[in-house]
Amino acid sequence: MKKVSIKDVAREAGVSITTVSRALNGYPDVSEKTKARIEEIVERLDYAPDANARAMGSKETTKIGLLISSLMSKDENGFIHGHLCGLYRLCTECDCEFVLLVTETEQQKMLSFRQLCKKNNLSGIVVTGLRTNDPYYEEMMKSDIPCAVIDMETSGKNKCNITMNNIAASQEAVEYLISQGHRNIAMLGGSELADVSIKRYAGYMGALIDHDIVCPKDYVCHCDFLESKAYEETKRLLRLHPEITAFFCASDMMALGAIRAALELGRQVPEDISVMGYDDIPVAQYVYNGLSTVHQDPNRIGYEAGRVVYRMMQGEEVESKVVLPYHLIIRGTTGPVRSPDHGNATAEGGKS
Amino acid sequence: MKKVSIKDVAREAGVSITTVSRALNGYPDVSEKTKARIEEIVERLDYAPDANARAMGSKETTKIGLLISSLMSKDENGFIHGHLCGLYRLCTECDCEFVLLVTETEQQKMLSFRQLCKKNNLSGIVVTGLRTNDPYYEEMMKSDIPCAVIDMETSGKNKCNITMNNIAASQEAVEYLISQGHRNIAMLGGSELADVSIKRYAGYMGALIDHDIVCPKDYVCHCDFLESKAYEETKRLLRLHPEITAFFCASDMMALGAIRAALELGRQVPEDISVMGYDDIPVAQYVYNGLSTVHQDPNRIGYEAGRVVYRMMQGEEVESKVVLPYHLIIRGTTGPVRSPDHGNATAEGGKS
DNA sequence: CTGAAAGCGCTTACAG
DNA sequence: CTGAAAGCGCTTACAG
Numbered sequence A, B: 001m002k003k004v005s006i007k008d009v010a011r012e013a014g015v016s017i018t019t020v021s022r023a024l025n026g027y028p029d030v031s032e033k034t035k036a037r038i039e040e041i042v043e044r045l046d047y048a049p050d051a052n053a054r055a056m057g058s059k060e061t062t063k064i065g066l067l068i069s070s071l072m073s074k075d076e077n078g079f080i081h082g083h084l085c086g087l088y089r090l091c092t093e094c095d096c097e098f099v100l101l102v103t104e105t106e107q108q109k110m111l112s113f114r115q116l117c118k119k120n121n122l123s124g125i126v127v128t129g130l131r132t133n134d135p136y137y138e139e140m141m142k143s144d145i146p147c148a149v150i151d152m153e154t155s156g157k158n159k160c161n162i163t164m165n166n167i168a169a170s171q172e173a174v175e176y177l178i179s180q181g182h183r184n185i186a187m188l189g190g191s192e193l194a195d196v197s198i199k200r201y202a203g204y205m206g207a208l209i210d211h212d213i214v215c216p217k218d219y220v221c222h223c224d225f226l227e228s229k230a231y232e233e234t235k236r237l238l239r240l241h242p243e244i245t246a247f248f249c250a251s252d253m254m255a256l257g258a259i260r261a262a263l264e265l266g267r268q269v270p271e272d273i274s275v276m277g278y279d280d281i282p283v284a285q286y287v288y289n290g291l292s293t294v295h296q297d298p299n300r301i302g303y304e305a306g307r308v309v310y311r312m313m314q315g316e317e318v319e320s321k322v323v324l325p326y327h328l329i330i331r332g333t334t335g336p337v338r339s340p341d342h343g344n345a346t347a348e349g350g351k352s
Numbered sequence C, D: 001c002t003g004a005a006a007g008c009g010c011t012t013a014c015a016g
Helices: A006-013 A017-024 A032-045 A051-057 A079-094 A103-108 A113-119 A135-142 A166-179 A195-210 A227-240 A252-264 A298-313 B006-013 B017-024 B032-045 B051-057 B079-094 B103-108 B113-119 B135-142 B166-179 B195-210 B227-240 B252-264 B298-313
Strands: A063-068 A097-102 A124-127 A147-150 A159-164 A185-189 A220-222 A246-249 A274-276 A293-295 A321-324 A327-329 B063-068 B097-102 B124-127 B147-150 B159-164 B185-189 B220-222 B246-249 B274-276 B293-295 B321-324 B327-329
Touching: A006 A017, A006 A032, A017 A032, A051 B051, A063 A079, A063 A298, A079 A097, A079 A298, A079 B079, A079 B097, A097 A103, A097 B079, A097 B097, A103 A135, A113 A135, A124 A298, A147 A298, A159 A166, A159 A298, A166 A185, A166 A195, A166 A246, A166 A274, A166 A293, A166 A327, A185 A195, A185 A227, A185 A252, A195 A220, A227 A252, A246 A252, A252 A274, A298 A321, B006 B017, B006 B032, B017 B032, B063 B079, B063 B113, B063 B298, B079 B097, B079 B298, B097 B103, B103 B135, B113 B135, B124 B298, B147 B298, B159 B166, B159 B298, B166 B185, B166 B195, B166 B246, B166 B274, B166 B293, B166 B327, B185 B195, B185 B227, B185 B252, B195 B220, B227 B252, B246 B252, B252 B274, B298 B321
Parallel strands: A063 A097, A063 A124, A124 A147, A147 A159, A159 A321, A185 A220, A185 A246, A246 A274, B063 B097, B063 B124, B124 B147, B147 B159, B159 B321, B185 B220, B185 B246, B246 B274
Antiparallel strands: A293 A327, B293 B327
C-alpha cells in the first residue's frame, strides 16, 4: 500500500502540485476543466491529503482537544461519552480536528500543560473532570490558549466556564419534595472539593430556609458521588433518623445507592421514602419506575463548550460563563409523603 | 504565545537541531554534557516537539484509530467508552498515537475507508459497532491495513476478530436458569443482523435442547437491544404465556426493560419471574438487587484489540480470532422457580 | 560526539 | 488560470 501523494496526482494530471492543492481546496482560480480532471484522478487513485502535512503546511490550524482526567473511570453517568460526542460534533461542523487527551497519561509523560498543547498543536481545549488541585488547573488558568472548562470556575483571558445553574436546579428539586409534603429531607452530597457539590448543597439549604424548615446538621453527608458510599450513608441515616422521608442526592448514582439501601431496610420507594437524583443518567428512566431527577445534557454541554472555544479561536471576545438550561423530571421515585395514619416509619431505630 | 521550536532550543544551546533531536529521542551518541544542557533549556523554554512534524519527519509512524459508527448513541451499556479507554491505554503503553474516527461523519465527508486511513496516517485500526451492511465493512476487508474488529466476523490478511464465546456464555446462563427449576424460558434477542445475537440465540437453544426442553417458537423475539422494545415484548409475552417464569436477555438494557414490564404487570422479580441479562453494564450491580448477567469487560476488549493491531503493525502474523473470557454473575434478578403450591402465575391472561 | 542537508506532504505568497 | 519555490518542524542517513 504505497501512499499516493499529491505528487502522484499532479503527475497523473500533468499539472503542478500547486494546482492540485488549490483545486482540492476549492479555490476559484482553477479552470473547471483541470479541476474536473484532477477530481477524476483523485477518485481513481483513492487519494486523500495527509491531514498532518496539511496542518503543517498551512499557518492556521484548528484543532480542539478534549482533556479528561482519567481513563480508569467507569463513566457510569455517561458524562465523558456525552462531552466527547458533543464536542466531536462541533468539530465536525466547524471543520476542526478533534483530539482526546488524558491528564493522567500526559502527566506521567511529564508534560506541562503548555507542552501538551504545543505538542498537539492545539488551538483550543475543552477541559472536564479536572479537580481544582490538579497541577494542570493552575497552568491552564495562566496560559492564554482558548479554554472552556466544564463545571469549574475560571478566570482570565480566553477562559470560559460552561455550567448550569446548580443552585436554582437543586432548590427547585428540593422544593418539589417540599411540595409533596416532605419536611424531613436528607441530602447526599458529592465531594467538598467539587464546585457543583457546594452549589447543590446551597440550593438544598435555600429551599429549606425559604420554607422555614430546619433539618439537623447530620441530615447532610458527603458521598463523593459514589453509589457505595451513598448506600452506606443512607443506611446509617435511616437508622439514626427514621423520621426522614426524602433524600435529595447530588447525583443519580448516589440516588441509586440510597434506593438500594432504603429497599433493603424494608422501606418502599416512593411510598415510604422519596428519592430525588441529579444528572438524568442514561438508565435513569428505566430503573425503579424511573428516577426523579434534574436533567442535564452532557452532549449539549460538550457541544456548547466546543462552540465557545471555537469562537475564542476566531478571536471573538466571549462571555466568561455559559449557563445551560436544566429541567426537573419527575418520575417514579418521588411521591407525596405518607399520610400520618399510616405511621411515619417502620424503622428499627424508632427514635424521633 | 510564539511557538518555540527545535531551532530555538538549538540556538539557545549552541548546537545543531540534529543534536537536539537526537538528545531528545534518547540516542546514545550525544555527550552527557550537551544532553544535560539541552534538557535544561527544554525545561526553561517549556518546549515540546510538535507531534505532527515528528510524525512527518520519521518514516515509521504508529497511529491507531478507533472507528465507531455513530456519536448520536447513548452508550448506555458503556461499550464505546470501555473500548475507547482500553485502546487508549494500549496506545499509551506502546507509545502509539490514538485517534477517534466516526463513520457517519467521515462518510458524510465522502471519504472511502482507504482515504480515511491515509488522511489520518493510520498504521492500524480498531473497528467497533459496524454493521455488516456498512459500506466501510467491505472496503475494510479488502484493504490490508491491520484491523481488529470487535464482535464481527473477519477474514483476510491483517484482520482479526476480537470476541468472546457467546454461544458458551449464553448456554451457561440459560443452564443456570434451568438449574433453578425453570422450564418456561423466554428469550429476548438483539438484532438478527448482529453476529452476537445469532450466537446468543444458539446458546439458548443449545441449553434447552441439552435438557430436553421444548419451548414454543414465539418465546423468542428480537428487540434490537432496545429497552423499550424489550419492555413491550415482555408485556406481550407475559400476557400471552403466563406460564413463563424466566427471561434470558441478550443485553442488560433489554433485561431492564423486561423487569420493568414484569413489575408493572404485578409480577415479582425474581420470585415470579427470573431475568438474566448479558453484558454486565456499569449499573447492573446497583439496580433491582443487582442484575444477574454475563460479564464482559469492554475495557479489556479495547485493550486486546489494540494489542493485536499493534502486533500486526510490527509485522507479526496473528491469529484470526482472539477469544476473551467471560463469566456468569448471579445477583438478585434470578432465583429458583416458585414452587407449585404458590400457583404458577397470577397473570390476567390465565391461559396456559 | 556533532552538523549540513535532504526529505516527509502539504500550503501559500509571488510572479507570470 | 498556472507553476517554481519557500516554508511548516521535525528525523535521519551520511560525512566528518
